[in-house]
Amino acid sequence: MSPLEVEVAEMVCDIVPCAEMVRFLKGGAEVTTAAARIARTHTGREMILNSGYRGWADGWLAQSTGMEKGVPTCIGGLIDGFARGDLESLRSKLEEHAGKVAMVSIDPATGGDRVPDGYLKGVRHLCDEHDVLLMFDEIVTGFRMAKGGGQEYFGVTPDLACFAKGAANGMPLGIVCGRADVMRHAIDDTVISVTYGGEALSLAAGLACMTIYQNEPVFETIWESGARLMAGFDALGEKHGVPLRCHGYEPMSSQTISYDDPAVSRDAWTLLLQEMAQRGVLLRRGGLLFVTYSHRDEEVEETLAALDESLAVIAEAAADGTISKRLRVTEVKESFRSFT
The missing domain is CATH 3.40.640.10 (Type I PLP-dependent aspartate aminotransferase-like (Major domain))
Incomplete structure (x- = not known):
């Protein structure tokens, strides 16, 4: 040792x-x-x-x-x-x-x-x-x-x-x-x-x-950045009429898109990942958003700006029924179905 x-x-x-x-x-x-x-x-x-x-x-x-x-x-x-x-x-x-x-x-x-x-x-x-x-x-x-x-x-x-x-x-x-x-x-x-x-x-x-x-004020910063992201996700979902919601705790929240049809919800989430990646922001497949001490005002603002544009694409696709047709990536699938 x-x-x-x-x-x-x-x-x-x-x-x-x-x-x-x-x-x-x-x-x-x-x-x-x-x-x-x-x-x-x-x-x-x-x-x-x-x-x-x-x-x-x-x-x-x-x-x-x-x-x-x-x-x-x-x-x-x-x-x-x-x-x-x-x-x-x-x-x-x-x-x-x-x-x-x-x-x-x-x-x-x-x-x-x-x-x-x-x-x-x-x-x-x-x-x-x-x-x-x-x-x-x-x-x-x-x-x-x-x-x-x-x-x-x-x-x-x-x-x-x-x-x-x-x-x-x-x-x-x-x-x-x-x-x-x-x-x-x-x-x-x-x-x-x-x-x-x-x-x-x-x-x-x-x-x-x-x-x-x-x-250093690591955890205060993480909670503050996470709170801004959660509020921003919810507000932008409402702005664009996309059923996007944040859940959980500010340092480690999760996001879901919930249309009436589960298949549409899955494709919409896949489209969100695709559009965010094109704008330089990577989200996790499972919707988890882990905030770090390196995520400060600039990163939060960049993330929400990318989200604003990406949700506009999803809202337009939902309106004309083309969500799945706009996918240029493999659809998101569950890895684990049950861990009760």
Whole structure:
């Protein structure tokens, strides 16, 4: 272990509420899979209750419908899902698998709708009641909603948490962290290893990013820029008569276009991506808008100007029924159909 790795680990422990010990890997699927192994080692149980996407590893995709080809069917018995935002759904699954659940795995928030009031505290209570570990997947929320992630923003502390993406601003760095008595198993009782685990460039990037997070108004800026974008998207949708709406939280909102015909909605979203790209702005296929500290007034204004022109094209196409005919790219399709 290098001095740099120790320095970054100590900084993570200073920043993240649940972090008492830290293990570095290279990406999101690795750290969520490591968290599952740690939880199973600590509890001696095998079942994982999960709501949301945790990466491409077999242990997570066994829960998917539509993209699980190539995943051994026997793994499906080790994971079960529950409805996002629904405490009764989680309670029912904990009772159904009583004495078998090692960990409950959730995102503290997503790019979709806002978390129901009291939901995360309710999840924490149910996990404590059933003596089950709680893991927050902070791949998206970490270093975005607040310095310490969604757990800081919502004031709910999990037993384990996973970070990537914002941890090193795009460099390959994944973090699994949590309670010392739980994390200790990663050293003493099981193997969690990767050839490039001690790679220093990503650790240096992580140190640089976290130093900025601690000393500059990163999160205030992200929330302000995100608020302007969400308001602008909604206002321009209304201006052009296009049913475009923003959902979720300002640093990581999602957008939808909802005509009466789902096929028209899909084609309209594809046309929006096409028109925005032609104007120098790239939007995600799934409608997620992740704001960074680099997105300032100029970038917000450029995005909204491109959106204004692009929605004018969509409105004209909708009026004359030519949305699909104007597409010069492959239509947008769903990758994952269900992660309840």
